[in-house]
Amino acid sequence: MRIGIPQGLLYFKNGRLWKRNLNALGIEVVTSPETTEGILSDGIRHSVCDLCLPVKAFFGHVLALKDNVDCLFIPRVIRVEPDAFLCPKFIGLPDMVRAAIRNLPRIIDTEFNIKEKPEAVFWQEVRRELKGDRKMLLRGEAEAISTNEILRCAQNDRKRRNDKIEKDHRLQKFSEHKLTVGIAGRPYLVLDNYLNKGVVRYMNRLGVSVVYQTPEKNYIIETMSMLPKWIYWSMGKEVVSSVRRMLEDESIDGIILIANAGCGPDSFMTELIDGTLPVHKKPYMSLSIDEHLSDAGLQTRIEAFVDMIERKFKYN
Amino acid sequence: MQGYLGIDVGSVTTKVVFLSKKGAILWSTYRKTMGQPIWVLQSALSDLYHELTPTVLGVGATGSGRGLASHLIGADVVKNEITSHAVAAIRYYPDVQTIVEIGGQDSKLILIRDGVVIDFSMNTVCAAGTGSFLEHQASRLGLRVEELGTIALNATSPVRIAGRCTVFAESDMIHKQQMGHNLEDIVAGLCDALVRNYLNNLSRGKDLREPILFQGGVAANHGIKTSLEKELKKEILVPKYFSIMGAIGAALLALECxxxxxxxxxxxxxxxxxxSSSFYCDGCPNTCGVMEVRDGNEVIARWGDNCGKWSSTT
Incomplete structure (x- = not known):
């Protein structure tokens, strides 16, 4: 049996873990290719216009996969920590996919809600779902793997996730350049080399090394307690905390926040960062990315931003 | 005559300047791009050649069409508009702190301290709050865009017009006309709307210190300058060469390097x-749009591809 994972949205956070766990169940995992113009425009054709860009691209990834797999892995992720939510579009993702695309294979849409059930239970339920498949029963090895083993795997992976994510997405290999710019934003926008409009590639071409990091849990908690009110979006918390982290990090010369134009939480985070963090201390700029195909505007802004930092060093 | 060439190919106008080795302006032109950047550049440069027969020591290109310009004529420095405008402003006003630049389809706010850019912002994707907005509304009123400034100065009580979006502004404007407001008040209202839009969009929370320079084609409009002064309660300076500052900056950058x-x-x-022509490459699913310039049958420049498959062949 082949299960397909679309290479979009939470894939950029959990893709490796999902792949490993499903493999451990004895299932062949296929992922869609990296986002391209073709995938995105297919996705846009199948979505309503007010969805955000990464969700539209996700539809494109589903379309690219659906005819080659027996089922699709699109869990319904509600909470990844007890006191915060993901955006409603993650909660409704499997339903939106079903409503938008016809002739789909079966969707494994097991609910992930850490407040109601631990991660191990989630994987138990996934396993139960997959065992219901007749082809699956033919494979003996899946039975042999205990849920405990899967859980251990999950824990190890989570530990390594933060530092691995950069290497995985080729952000770090340009570390020999002289200027370092930190990028903040949602992983599925920043790390997707097509959706980010080549921001990373373009900055590397200008001789700038790019850093992307997710701060640790304690640091996020500390950041939240500095705000007038806690943020109740998990990724929003990470974005705001990572900007604060990079403002403090002396090895980072400037920060670019990449916001998603169609994203409700992002429009809020951008304002919150402007209003509560000392962004005037370092060159800081926010870019909002949408469907536009011409990247001239983006390049002008990045070029001017890099120039600003360089000339500051040169003349001070 | 030796010197440096500065070229600013904007979305609406094309500017070319020729500076002496010391940075003095020897020749300049400001003309409409009219959607034909190549032809306009050619004619501007042929005029320059016939008037001065100069020896070019270096070329700087800027503006949204800087890529095209640099491929066509060979530029030594290709810089964005923000750096170019700042460099030119600092040359004429060494103590400048703030630059307001409103062009055809872009608007920028540049903050400078101690002769170095420390912050900037640009308008979002939409061209509301730029020269195009004014031009569009002027043509709706049956006026030339150049006339707007003088008309606006004669207003007694400017009407309120939504400047967030050209479509809303237009329906607001029609409504005000039908209510019987006079032309001067409507045009002044338009200027206020543009300024409000500009400040809402770009200056939120930023510290706009004096001296404040107003550059770009829209600075020719005294109505906008007055609205800016009214809104900021600060003095606005319009430099002598406000419309060609980008090109001057580009030439200065070429001189500097x-x-x-x-x-x-x-x-x-x-x-x-x-x-010039364009095509979409079908080599991979990214389908990059590739631009191409031909001289007769010979391809002299190609750009726009991500992988370099086409641009490396010329």
């Missing part, structure tokens, strides 16, 4: 028949 051997392709290319 001490070019040894310029990449300038020479004036002769401008008697050639150049044709």
């Amino acid at each position: 001490e070019v040894k051997a310029t990449k300038f392709k020479g004036f002769r290319i401008f008697s050639h028949h150049l044709i």
Whole structure:
């Protein structure tokens, strides 16, 4: 049996873990290719216009996969920590996919809600779902793997996730350049080399090394307690905390926040960062990315931003 | 006559300047791009050649069409508009702190401290709050965009018009006309709307210190300058060369980097028949749009591809 994972949205956070766990169940995992113009425009054709860009691209990834797999892995992720939510579009993702695309294979849409059930239970339920498949029963090895083993795997992976994510997405290999710019934003926008409009590639071409990091849990908690009110979006918390982290990090010369134009939480985070963090201390700029195909505007802004930092060093 | 060439190919206008080795302006032109950047550049440069017969030591290109310009004529420095505008402003006003720049489809706010850019912002994707907005509304009123400024200054009580979006502004404007407001008040209302939009969009929370320079084509409009002063309660300076500051900056940047051997392709290319075209590459699913310029049958420049498959062949 082949299960397909679309290479979009939470894939950029959990893709490796999902792949490993499903493999451990004895299932062949296929992922869609990296986002391209073709995938995105297919996705846009199948979505309503007010969805955000990464969700539209996700539809494109589903379309690219659906005819080659027996089922699709699109869990319904509600909470990844007890006191915060993901955006409603993650909660409704499997339903939106079903409503938008016809002739789909079966969707494994097991609910992930850490407040109601631990991660191990989630994987138990996934396993139960997959065992219901007749082809699956033919494979003996899946039975042999205990849920405990899967859980251990999950824990190890989570530990390594933060530092691995950069290497995985080729952000770090340009570390020999002289200027370092930190990028903040949602992983599925920043790390997707097509959706980010080549921001990373373009900055590397200008001789700038790019850093992307997710701060640790304690640091996020500390950041939240500095705000007038806690943020109740998990990724929003990470974005705001990572900007604060990079403002403090002396090895980072400037920060670019990449916001998603169609994203409700992002429009809020951008304002919150402007209003509560000392962004005037370092060159800081926010870019909002949408469907536009011409990247001239983006390049002008990045070029001017890099120039600003360089000339500051040169003349001070 | 030796000197440096600065070219600013904007979305609406094309600016070319020729500076002496010390940075003095020897020649300049400001003309409409009219959607034909290549032809306009060719004619501007042929005018320059016939008037001065200069020796070009270096070339700087800026503006949204800087890529095209640099491929066509060979530029030593290709810089964004923000750096170019700032460099030119600092040359004429060394103590400048703030630059308001409103062009055809872009608007920018640049903050400078101690002669270095420390912050900037640009308008979002939409061209509301720029020269295009004014031009569009002027044509709706049956006026030329150049007339707007003088008309606005004669207003007694400017009407309120939504400046967030040209479509809303237009329906607001029609409504005000039908209510019987006079032309002067409506035009002044338009200027206020543009300024409000500009400040809401770009200056939120930023510290706009004096001296404040107002550059770009829209600075020709005294109505906008007055609205800006009214809104900011600060004095606005319009530099003498406000409309060509980008091109001056580009030339100054070329001068600054001490070019040894310029990449300038020479004036002769401008008697050639150049044709630009574009196509979508089908080599991979990214389908990059590739731009191409031909001189007769010979391809002289290609750009726009991510992988370099086409741009490396010329």
